[in-house]
Amino acid sequence: MGGxxxxxxxxxxxxxEVDGIVEKSDVIGGIFGQTEGLLGEDLDLRELQxxxxxxxxxxxxxxxxHRSVGEITIPSNLDRAETALIAAAIETVDKIGPYNAKIRVxxxxxxxxxxxxxxxxxxxxxxxxxxxxxxxxxRKLTEEVLxxxxxxxxxxxxxxxxxxxxxxxxxxxxxxxxxxxDVINLLKHGYRNVIAVEGATIPKTVxxxxxxxxxxxxxxxxxxxxxxxxxxxEVADVDFVARAPPGREVEELTGKEIAKALKNPIPVEEYLxxxxxxxKVTVSQxxxxxxxxxxxxxxxxxxxxxxxxxxxxxxxxxxxxRIAVRNLVKVLNELSDEVKYLVFDGVITQRILDVAFSKxxxxxxxxxxxxxxxxxxxxxxxxxxxxxx
Numbered sequence: 001m002g003g004x005x006x007x008x009x010x011x012x013x014x015x016x017e018v019d020g021i022v023e024k025s026d027v028i029g030g031i032f033g034q035t036e037g038l039l040g041e042d043l044d045l046r047e048l049q050x051x052x053x054x055x056x057x058x059x060x061x062x063x064x065x066h067r068s069v070g071e072i073t074i075p076s077n078l079d080r081a082e083t084a085l086i087a088a089a090i091e092t093v094d095k096i097g098p099y100n101a102k103i104r105v106x107x108x109x110x111x112x113x114x115x116x117x118x119x120x121x122x123x124x125x126x127x128x129x130x131x132x133x134x135x136x137x138x139r140k141l142t143e144e145v146l147x148x149x150x151x152x153x154x155x156x157x158x159x160x161x162x163x164x165x166x167x168x169x170x171x172x173x174x175x176x177x178x179x180x181x182d183v184i185n186l187l188k189h190g191y192r193n194v195i196a197v198e199g200a201t202i203p204k205t206v207x208x209x210x211x212x213x214x215x216x217x218x219x220x221x222x223x224x225x226x227x228x229x230x231x232x233x234e235v236a237d238v239d240f241v242a243r244a245p246p247g248r249e250v251e252e253l254t255g256k257e258i259a260k261a262l263k264n265p266i267p268v269e270e271y272l273x274x275x276x277x278x279x280k281v282t283v284s285q286x287x288x289x290x291x292x293x294x295x296x297x298x299x300x301x302x303x304x305x306x307x308x309x310x311x312x313x314x315x316x317x318x319x320x321x322r323i324a325v326r327n328l329v330k331v332l333n334e335l336s337d338e339v340k341y342l343v344f345d346g347v348i349t350q351r352i353l354d355v356a357f358s359k360x361x362x363x364x365x366x367x368x369x370x371x372x373x374x375x376x377x378x379x380x381x382x383x384x385x386x387x388x389x
Contacts, residue, residue: 008077008111009083009111010077010083010109010111011074011111012072012073012074012076012105012108013105013106014087014090014103014104014106015103015104016061016068016069016071016096016101017101017102018067018068018096018099018101020098022097024059026097027059028059030093030097031045031072031090034093035089038092039085039086043082043086045086048078054075054076055075055077056075058072059071068096072090074086074087074090083108087108090103090105091103091104091105128190153187154183154184159204159205160204162206163179163184163196164183164196165186165192168209171192171193172214173213173215173216174195174210175195175218176194176196176206176215176216176232176238177197177218177250178197178225179251182218183196185250185253186218186250188255190255191258195209199228200231201231202231202232202235202236206232210236214239214240215238216238216240216241216265217241217242218243218244218265219241219242219243219244220249221243221245221248221249224373227373238268239268240265241266241268242261242266245261293317294317298389301387304343304344304345305367305384305389306345308345309322309325310323310324310325310343311323311343311344312339312342313339313341313342314338314340315338323344328346329355332355332359337359340360340361340362340363341361341363342361342363342364342365343365343366344367345366347367348368348369348381349371350371353372353381357376357379362378362380363382364379364380365387366381367383367384368384
């Protein structure tokens with residue numbers, strides 16, 4: 001009956017301690033002898049083993065001083081209640097040969113559940129390989145199954161509950177994408193080390209992961225993707241940059257398109273050089289404004305750094321009002337059209353830019369530019385760094 005362990009439904013695991021040195025056969029004999037007739041003929045261990053409903057009792061022993069300790073395993077094809085009764089019965093054994101003994105059941109493992117897990121994992125592997133080879137019309141037949149697999153693989157990672165694949169922790173490299181749909185599409189094509197930032201603000205979890213893993217930033221081929229990429233590079237340790245084709249989103253790419261983008265990512269240093277060139281072009285467009293910024297204003301900017309305050313200026317660069325950055329939007333909304341320039345120690349956001357436009361402000365100077373998707377031509381932006389401050 002030794003083969004039952006491969007087909008059994010349950011496995012009983014128990015620890016044994018004997019106050020003397022005994023053999024495995026002594027333990028097995030003690031179990032059979034002291035449980036005989038205990039639960040009636042239907043649950044007698046010898047009869048159950050003969051009928052194949054209980055498998056071979058395995059005993060592993062080692063000697064510690066003058067004692068024998070070890071583990072007992074018993075495969076069972078009985079139902080749950082009967083298996084539990086057998087487990088409780090072997091705990092009544094208190095003698096092995098002439099020595100006092102103690103048996104304590106640690107757990108009963110459902111072997112079928114383990115098999116189910118192996119089957120599901122293998123099915124995922126088979127389907128992923130199958131999908132990459134099969135014809136387009138065949139893919140439609142398996143789409144529902146694949147959806148179930150992708151849902152099963154998608155996890156919530158970190159305190160923020162970020163959408164991610166199951167191998168973010170295990171892999172030395174992670175692929176950082178924009179949103180949940182991007183994660184699902186990459187999972188569909190076998191990329192399990194992927195995590196989403198879920199917005200332009202980069203989560204702390206992604207920043208921490210980037211400190212100990214190689215990071216590939218994989219973003220959409222549009223303005224939104226560029227904004228997220230710049231924010232990511234600013235706060236996280238990104239190693240490589242990959243983009244979807246222009247105008248395309250990662251969530252809609254085919255397996256071949258994903259593979260092509262990830263096969264040839266550019267080093268982050270090359271990307272930063274590209275950004276630097278773009279920034280120089282933008283700054284050159286503002287040279288006229290730079291030329292008219294008085295030295296007194298530049299001196300004020302130096303004083304503003306680190307204060308989280310700002311200064312509103314009129315047409316002739318005369319100070320109109322000094323404000324705290326936290327009140328900036330409120331104050332701008334209350335202003336008349338007398339303010340033409342805004343200088344503050346903070347981040348230019350889309351909201352600030354929109355309000356400034358509505359109030360006729362020509363130029364905003366701040367410590368940095370944040371998540372700005374749409375910039376009105378009438379409002380120019382400069383950072384302290386652009387001015388060499």
